[in-house]
Amino acid sequence: MKKILTFFAGAMIAGSLFAGGLVTNTNQSARYTRFQSRNASTGIDAVYYNPAGLTKLGDGLFCSFNNQTIGQTKTVLSSYPYLTGVTVGNPKEYIGKVSAPIYPGVYVAYNTGKLSFSAGFNPIGGGGGAKYATGLPSFEMGIADLVPMLSYQGLPTTAYSADILFEGTSTYLGYQANIGYKINDMLSIAVGARLVTAKNTYSGYLKNIKINTNYPTFGASYTGGMVLASEFFTSGATFLSTVSGGMTQSAAGLGQISAAGYGAQLLANGTALGLSAAQVAQMQQLIGAAGQNPTGLTIDQARAILSGAAPVFAAKAAAMTVNAAKTQDIYVEASKAGKGFTPIISANFSPSKNLNIAVKYEFQTKLDLTTKVTDNKTGGIFTDGSSTIADMPAILGVGIEYKPMNKLLLSASMNYYFDKKVDYDGSADINVNMIDKNFKEFAVGAEYSLTNKLRVSAGWVGTYTGVNLNYQNDQGYSLNTNSIGAGFGLQITKMIDLNIGGQYTIYKEGSKAYNHMLGTSPIPVTETYKKDTWVVAIGLDFAFGK
Numbered sequence: 001m002k003k004i005l006t007f008f009a010g011a012m013i014a015g016s017l018f019a020g021g022l023v024t025n026t027n028q029s030a031r032y033t034r035f036q037s038r039n040a041s042t043g044i045d046a047v048y049y050n051p052a053g054l055t056k057l058g059d060g061l062f063c064s065f066n067n068q069t070i071g072q073t074k075t076v077l078s079s080y081p082y083l084t085g086v087t088v089g090n091p092k093e094y095i096g097k098v099s100a101p102i103y104p105g106v107y108v109a110y111n112t113g114k115l116s117f118s119a120g121f122n123p124i125g126g127g128g129g130a131k132y133a134t135g136l137p138s139f140e141m142g143i144a145d146l147v148p149m150l151s152y153q154g155l156p157t158t159a160y161s162a163d164i165l166f167e168g169t170s171t172y173l174g175y176q177a178n179i180g181y182k183i184n185d186m187l188s189i190a191v192g193a194r195l196v197t198a199k200n201t202y203s204g205y206l207k208n209i210k211i212n213t214n215y216p217t218f219g220a221s222y223t224g225g226m227v228l229a230s231e232f233f234t235s236g237a238t239f240l241s242t243v244s245g246g247m248t249q250s251a252a253g254l255g256q257i258s259a260a261g262y263g264a265q266l267l268a269n270g271t272a273l274g275l276s277a278a279q280v281a282q283m284q285q286l287i288g289a290a291g292q293n294p295t296g297l298t299i300d301q302a303r304a305i306l307s308g309a310a311p312v313f314a315a316k317a318a319a320m321t322v323n324a325a326k327t328q329d330i331y332v333e334a335s336k337a338g339k340g341f342t343p344i345i346s347a348n349f350s351p352s353k354n355l356n357i358a359v360k361y362e363f364q365t366k367l368d369l370t371t372k373v374t375d376n377k378t379g380g381i382f383t384d385g386s387s388t389i390a391d392m393p394a395i396l397g398v399g400i401e402y403k404p405m406n407k408l409l410l411s412a413s414m415n416y417y418f419d420k421k422v423d424y425d426g427s428a429d430i431n432v433n434m435i436d437k438n439f440k441e442f443a444v445g446a447e448y449s450l451t452n453k454l455r456v457s458a459g460w461v462g463t464y465t466g467v468n469l470n471y472q473n474d475q476g477y478s479l480n481t482n483s484i485g486a487g488f489g490l491q492i493t494k495m496i497d498l499n500i501g502g503q504y505t506i507y508k509e510g511s512k513a514y515n516h517m518l519g520t521s522p523i524p525v526t527e528t529y530k531k532d533t534w535v536v537a538i539g540l541d542f543a544f545g546k
Contacts, residue, residue, distance in 0.1 A: 021417035021439040022424070022467070022478055023172075023392050027503075028105045028122045030066045030539030034487025034501025036459025037445035039399025039413035040358040042348070044541050047107035047120040050358040050399060051178035051190035052348035054109050054116040060545030066105035066499075068537040070128060072098035076474045077528040078137035080516060082144040084160070091528065094136050094474070100128035105539070116180035116190070124196055125392060126170030132204075135164030136474045137527060139206060145518055146211055146229060146327075152519075157213040161226060166204035166332075172392075173197050178344065186350050194342040196365055198390060199335060202382070207329035229327040237320035243289055244313035247306040250283045254303035263300035270299070289313075334382040336369035338390065354403040364421060365392035388426045393439075394418040407449040411459070415441040419466060437466030439478075447489070457501075458486040472512045477529045480508040487537075497541040507531040 020026040029045035032038045038049040042056035044064040054062075074096040083092045100123075109118035143162050150157040178192030211232060214224040218235045221227060253275075257263070262273050270280040284294035287302060290309035294302065346360040373384040399413040417439035425432040445459030465478040472478070487501025510529040515522035 021393060021395070021415070021441070021463075022419060022465070023125045023390075024395065024417065025123055025125055025127060025172075026415060026441070027068065027535065028066075029064065029107075030068070030105075030487070030499040030501055030537040031489070032501075033068060033485050033503050033535055033537035034459075034489070034499060035411065035445040035447060035457045036461050036483065036485045036503075037399065037411040037413040037443040039360070039397045039415070039443075040348075040356050040401040040411060041399070042356060042401070044107050044109060044543075045105070047109055047118045047178065048105070048122060048176065049397070050346060050348060050360060051116075051118060051192050051344065052180050052188045052346040052360075053356070053358055054118055054178075054180050054190070055111060055114070055182040055188040056348070056350075056356075057109065057111055057116075057543075059111050059113070060543060062107075062109045062111075062544070063542040064105070064107040064539060066537060066539035068100070068103040068105075068535050070098075070100040070103055070533065070535045072128065072531065072533040074098065074130070075530040076136060077530075078141075078474070079526045080137060080141055080144065080523065082147055082518075082523075083137070083140060084144070091526070092137070094132065094134060096130050096132040096136075098128045098130045103127050114182040116178070116182070116188075118178045118180070118192075120174070120176040122174050122176075123171060124174030124194065125172030125198070126200070127172070129167065129169040132164075132166045135166060135206070137525075138474050139164055139166070141516060143206075143209055143327075146209075148518060150211065150213055155213050155215045157211050159212045159226070160210065160229075162209045163205070163207050166202075168203065169199075169201045171199050174342075176344070178346075188348045190344075190346045190348075192344040192346075194344060194362075194365075196340045196342060196367065196392065197337075198339070198367055198369060199337040200369065201335045202332050205329065205331045207331075209327045209329075230324045233320045233324035233327060237317045237324060240313050240317035240320060243286065244310050244317060246282065247286050247290070247310035247313060250279075250286055251303050251306040251310065253279070254283070254299050254306070257299050258303060263298065263303075265299050267294060267297050267299055267302045273299070332382070333374045335372050335374070336388055336390075337372070338367050338369040340365040340367040340392070342392070356401040358397075358399045360395075360397040362395040362397075364394040364418065367391050389423050389428060390426065391422045393422045409447040411443075411445045411447075413441075413443040413445075417441075424471060432470050434468060434471035435466055436468045439466050440464045445485075453491040455489040456486075457488070458484070460484055469512050469514075472510060472529065474527055474529075477510060479510045479529060479531060482506050482508075495543050497543075499537075499539040499541065501537045503535045503537075505533040507533075 028048045031045050041049045042053040044062045046053040076094045077091040079091045086092050105122040107120040147157050174194045176194040178190050180190035182188045209229045210226045211229045212224055212226050215222050218239050257273050287294040287305055292305050342365040343363040349357045367390040369388045369390045371382050371386045373382045396416040401411045403409050419435045419439050424434045441463045443461040447455050447457035449455045461483040463481045467478045483505040485503035490498045513526045516525045
């Protein structure tokens with residue numbers, strides 16, 4: 001039952017939508033999509049990938065406008081045996097759809113002499129909206145627990161149902177500015193900073209929780225049909241409270257008889273002691289409800305049983321009231337937002353005309369997100385004004401570009417994310433070790449000029465996560481990936497260049513085995529995590545005064 005109240009409480013929809021680390025996007029231009037390796041870029045997208053390399057563009061004004069359309073499918077399988085439809089070897093499937101039809105990247109650079117001034121805008125993290133039309137295992141397992149829990153308590157239940165929907169968005173927008181300086185023809189350096197504005201939104205509900213408990217004692221409608229769980233628990237609380245009150249009242253009446261010296265007399269002979277036949281019958285029924293046989297009991301024995309059982313039934317009634325509250329409809333409408341700054345330094349080194357080497361370091365971004373609750377029907381899931389740590393890790397990026405011939409460009413890139421320095425549990429009050437190794441990303445790409453104006457390219461990116469099982473859950477998980485991208489570049493005029501690309505990412509399947517606590521009993525569960533992502537991108541680059 002606890003899981004029902006924590007619905008959405010740990011929803012993790014932030015993170016990298018496509019290429020990059022746990023929370024960082026590196027797919028930031030159409031050229032990247034078709035090339036895959038841009039860390040040593042000396043094109044206009046170097047505003048993001050290699051600010052120091054912008055001096056290679058020469059004097060003039062340079063602009064780039066890009067958009068990517070991204071789709072992602074997240075699949076979680078759960079073996080929890082009490083979920084509807086689960087059998088041995090047949091887990092239940094939950095599918096989340098993530099969509100980002102607009103994923104922009106805008107860059108501008110102005111070079112004059114040895115100086116380069118540049119700015120960029122892009123979704124540095126998140127960037128899409130997720131929809132889980134049937135929820136997730138962590139949302140449903142608390143409801144599924146009702147079936148074995150009630151059956152164990154002697155309230156026969158075999159089925160449950162609920163309407164579950166969760167939608168969320170995550171957008172980390174980056175506003176970056178750089179200043180580069182050309183020391184000589186071989187070496188350039190740059191410094192910069194990025195303002196990150198982060199916002200996550202949460203919207204959804206868990207409603208119409210129903211069970212089919214067959215227990216007409218609580219009401220004529222509870223005979224095995226699907227009924228609202230909150231109504232069943234409310235009826236149960238009323239019934240048990242009435243029983244408890246009757247026991248207390250009966251015990252008080254028997255106490256008076258006992259005080260008069262008749263405690264050793266049989267309850268069955270209570271009519272001779274001033275009780276009505278109906279009162280005797282009611283007391284015998286209450287004793288039976290307490291699990292005792294009323295036959296042969298004395299007044300004192302009956303009073304002791306009823307006095308002892310009354311608070312037990314009162315506690316059961318209180319528990320029913322709590323369960324009625326827990327199974328009420330829950331609605332979520334909340335957001336978390338915050339700002340942070342990322343200092344950036346980079347260097348570009350060209351030992352020869354055909355070889356370019358770049359290094360960039362992004363410092364850790366400190367982000368604290370403040371919660372705003374806009375719907376009060378959340379059952380305390382979100383606390384208005386509370387704070388969540390959402391830092392982005394420092395990144396070391398290295399890239400190499402080499403032209404073995406005029407028509408062929410080869411590239412390799414590496415990104416190293418310092419995840420072990422980040423508090424991914426989100427709270428300053430607890431410390432959960434979620435990272436065993438720092439995240440790594442490797443990429444290679446090649447571009448070949450078919451003509452003076454038309455270029456084709458392709459590349460590969462592999463990512464290697466370092467999270468442990470404490471990080472993995474159905475609401476947020478990290479998997480190793482392999483991505484393949486391809487596309488073309490077309491010089492429309494000397495001032496305008498068109499780039500079109502597409503990419504598909506394959507994720508290595510992940511899993512987690514753990515125990516779900518059903519009361520005090522651990523129930524083994526295996527969750528399996530899958531994901532796939534596709535992207536198409538288009539970009540226009542402009543050069544003025546080159």
